[in-house]
Amino acid sequence: MRISVTHQVEIPATHKLELYKKAPEFGPKILFFSGGTALRNTSRELIRYTHNSIHLITPFDSGGSSAVIRKAFGMPAVGDIRNRLLALADQSITGTPEIFKLFTYRLSQSKSQEELHSELQHMATGGHPLVQPIPAPMREIICNHFKHFLKIMPDDFDLNGASVGNLVLAAGYLHNNRQLDPVIYVFSKLVQVYGVVHATINKDLHIAVRLQDDTVIIGQHCITGKEMPPPASPIREIWMTDSLDDSTPVHTAVSDKTKKHIAEADLICYPVGSFFSSVMANLLPDGVGEAVAANRCPKVFVPNTAEDPESLGLSVVDQVRLIRRQLALSGAPNGSDTLKYVLMDMEKASYTYPIDTEELESMGVTVINCPLLTQSGDTYMDARLLAEALLSLS
Template identity: 45%
Template sequence: MRLARYRKAPELGPKILFFSGGSALRTFSEVLAGYTHNSIHLVTPFDSGGSSAELRRAFSMPAVGDLRARLLSLADDSVTGHPEIAALFSHRLTNRNGKISPEKGLEDLSTGKHALLKAIAEPMRSLIQSYIAEFRQQMPDNFDLADASVGNLILTGGYLLHNRSLDPIAFLFGQLIKTRGTVRTTTDADLQLEVELENGRTITGQHRFTGKETAEIDSPIKSIKLSGEADDVDTLDASKVAKETRKLIDSAELLVFPPGSFYSSVIANILPKGVGKAIHKNPAPRVYVPSLGTDLETLGMTLFDQIRVLDRHLSSRAANGRSKNSGIDFLLFDSRLLEISNSQVESIQNDLGIQIIDVDLAKDDEDLNRYDDVKLAEALLALT
């Protein structure tokens, strides 16, 4: 009955908060929007590879790729939304078939001549054009535009115009494309992820240890921290983490640590100071949904190990009068998709006091590396 009510009036759905990266929950977010338009997504701004690296080098800024991806996955692409804006946001500058060079494409966008921009009604067209023009004006001469995401360029232009702050531009474009939920980054400081391996090696830069672009992990990860300019690191205290972010965490009815790269997506969101304190203040249930398939970041780790690491970063032993041993309330998974020993089950339940919810989350096509998006959404909604 509750699920039926959510489907009938998703605008009145629960506030479920997800700490994640950008790509792991792409299709899941589309499904979730059918049940609630009030989900909250705090995504990481620490990507250091691909086109994000080019923007970060040029402007000394946080990564915006994950923010763009999640905004688009929650966008209303129906006739009641603004699919023409989403189409522009999804476009990439390319010179396939030798037709239009990336430089010419950016020029057409900044001067209002591009067909995708012309399809957008005023006053939104002029606003978006102003962000693109700002990006083009500040773009270094040696900037590589090949295959650049227009959405990333727009967000960057807005970031530069709004005093190097991501929250205003994330809010604005959430409104423009009618995002069915709230998407923010945990911080807009220009920082990198740095991991120390068990063998003593230190690796700086997310793309170097996720295994997506390079695979430099040859030993289990021992610890992770934020690194960057001293001024940026020092400002990440409880008074500097965005007030809006703290309010969003405080308003959540369920806190979810979802599937995704364990350190660079899940743990990374807890690292900025102020996030953990905001989590502690909220008595809402906390649930961990472990990833399926291969995650190089969990090399040498059992599921019990993952939960202990997550708990250590949450540091919620006595928050809100909790007498339990762990900062996690529920472990949600499907034992047919993720094997776990009886000893781990006993340790998770007895030593950490976590309730295990072992339910059917399998896809019908027998893909053992992904949860079924509908089943996972409905299982989480049942906990609200």
């Protein structure tokens, strides 16, 4: 089908997709500012066409087992990084399905700390049923990480409900002088990750938001509506803080490596997912906006089709303005190209917010109407359709 009078692109671009599928190792570098699990299925679809997608992940998760690890060691969250690594892993490689099972396993919520500590020790020896099937040398590498974690684990560390994959990555982070890249690299090789996974920043910071009623909320877990009630008023702005106890804004710059990833992208996507804690949070560090503006590739926003508690009261126009404003705050020059296209399924999706296409066009934003849902009434986008649409635009 043909889409948009002002942007003639065929979606799906069948010929282009066939070429990508034949040689995914040469596929496009589609960059996502994301976090959480919203792109998990899309990531799995992408590796059929490209092994070069780039995933800049937020390290701000402050809930669940991530909160326990962060409090104990003063480190960034690794749970979303783990999720994306596994989503991009080649499940056909020997040992990968076994590592997937181990890394998605959570310790019991009901057993005693002594029992859980004993189970972790069993994993460290390699005799645990989830560890034993993993072939060497993968098993030895993982066991060494368990041993290191047991060595540094505080006596009062709460293992109830702990994500085993998070414990392994935390051990690797602490063993590598508090650097995320080395441990991401090791496990990318272990499970043959087809793409690049990179934390936006490597610092122990949190996020805070201000609502339209001037209420300030600190901590990602208090914003998403998963562990705590969702914000009762629309979110007006977001910033980084040093701790969960102080809302004072702090600034930090992205690394040269992050800038390089952005500069190399063939397409930049602000994807579906929690709008503030996943997408906007990635745009906070200084230098992000400058790097995005300097890259002349297409920049695409994909609004949620499912309900997002963080988008309460925000239209697509509002979200576009917020993205552009945040990129300007992180270095994008006035009037620069930071968001050009909005990808929507106007036929089958039931968006929960107003869609003013004329206002978007007046802002210099082209709405691209294409199939993203399998059938009318679906809540979530079809991973294959979304992946093929982005690949067609790259």
